[in-house]
Amino acid sequence: AQKVTQAQTEISVVEKEDVTLDCVYETRDTTYYLFWYKQPPSGELVFLIRRNSFDEQNEISGRYSWNFQKSTSSFNFTITASQVVDSAVYFCALGTGFQKLVFGTGTRLLVSP
Amino acid sequence: NAGVMQNPRHLVRRRGQEARLRCSPMKGHSHVYWYRQLPEEGLKFMVYLQKENIIDESGMPKERFSAEFPKEGPSILRIQQVVRGDSAAYFCASSARGGRRTYEQYFGPGTRLTVT
Numbered sequence: 001a002q003k004v005t006q007a008q009t010e011i012s013v014v015e016k017e018d019v020t021l022d023c024v025y026e027t028r029d030t031t032y033y034l035f036w037y038k039q040p041p042s043g044e045l046v047f048l049i050r051r052n053s054f055d056e057q058n059e060i061s062g063r064y065s066w067n068f069q070k071s072t073s074s075f076n077f078t079i080t081a082s083q084v085v086d087s088a089v090y091f092c093a094l095g096t097g098f099q100k101l102v103f104g105t106g107t108r109l110l111v112s113p
Numbered sequence: 114n115a116g117v118m119q120n121p122r123h124l125v126r127r128r129g130q131e132a133r134l135r136c137s138p139m140k141g142h143s144h145v146y147w148y149r150q151l152p153e154e155g156l157k158f159m160v161y162l163q164k165e166n167i168i169d170e171s172g173m174p175k176e177r178f179s180a181e182f183p184k185e186g187p188s189i190l191r192i193q194q195v196v197r198g199d200s201a202a203y204f205c206a207s208s209a210r211g212g213r214r215t216y217e218q219y220f221g222p223g224t225r226l227t228v229t
Contacts, residue, residue, distance in 0.1 A: 004155075033215040045156075045204065045220035052214075085145060091155060095215025099208065100169060103155035 002027045004094050006104035007022040013082050014112055021077045021107045023092030029053075031107045034068065039106070040088040051075065082111045115140065117207050117221035119188075120194060125227045126195045134190040134224045138207030145188045146218055150202040162188060163211065195228045202226075 003026040013019045025034065036048040051068055055056065059066045063080045079086055089108045093101040118137040126132050138145050143163055148156040161169040162182035173180065177195075182188040192199055202225050206218035 027217070031214075035217065037220070042222075043202065043225075044222040045206075047217050047219055049217075050217045093156075098169065099146060099161050099211055099215055099218070100158045100171070101146075101148075101156075101215065101218065103148075105155045 002029075002094050002096050003101045004092050004102055004104035006090075006092055006107050008107045009105075010108040010110065011059060012112065015028065016062045016084060016106055017111075017112075018078060018080050019082050019109065021090050021092075021109065023075045023077065023104060025073050025075065025092070025094045027096050029096040031096075035093040035095065036066070036077050037091045037093065040086045045091070048077075052090065063081045078108050079109075081111075084111050089093075091104075117142075117205055117219055119203075119205050119221035121224060122204050122222060123225045123227070125229060127229055128196055129194050132192040132199070132226055134175040134179050134192075134203050134205075134226070136190070136205030136207075136221060138188070138205075139209075139219055142207035142219075144178050144208045144211045146184050146205075146206045146207065146208075147190050148204045150204060150223070152201070156204060159190075168211070194228075195226075197228050198226045200226055 005024045032053045034051045038046045065078045067076045089106045092104045093105045147159040150156045158172040160180045177193045179191045202223045204223045206220045208216045210216045
């Protein structure tokens with residue numbers, strides 16, 4: 001069975017702090033895809049990144065970076081120099097072929113000024 | 114380029130009524146997905162459709178729920194005889210590609226259904 005665990009329910013930081021959101025996944029498939037989505041207070045989901053299981057290179061996009069480690073089945077997300085606009089719920093998701101995404105329960109990030 | 118559109122954004126129904134949720138995918142996208150988000154929970158997959166075809170409905174409750182994506186017009190998620198437990202946010206997503214790889218899905222703003 002496929003499963004995504006986001007153990008951190010809520011994280012509070014002060015602006016400019018770095019913060020890492022953890023994501024651990026379970027699957028028996030050798031080919032799979034990992035995603036992060038952001039859900040701001042307005043409620044929509046915003047796509048952030050997609051990685052496939054064969055590409056373990058870390059990725060950086062501005063203040064965002066992602067660390068994919070197959071050995072620990074983790075796909076962690078780091079925001080550098082956090083800003084108030086980063087306040088949102090962040091979801092990690094797993095796709096194991098075809099088009100069904102399995103989501104974690106989300107981590108609520110609160111960034112205070 | 115318009116994103117995924119859903120309407121209505123908020124829907125209130127009394128127990129026993131029917132709820133119809135509409136989703137128009139992004140331009141050029143022919144794959145549509147519906148997910149349900151219960152309060153304080155992650156999203157749960159319900160159904161995956163292409164035009165005139167249901168590809169995967171493994172997440173759909175067996176009764177009262179149905180979905181369609183006709184040749185013309187938006188995808189519709191229909192809930193008959195709603196109960197309080199159906200209160201949730203229903204998200205539609207679309208993608209440009211399907212097949213054996215999982216591609217990025219772009220989500221609409223959701224429909225918040227409240228059953229009174």
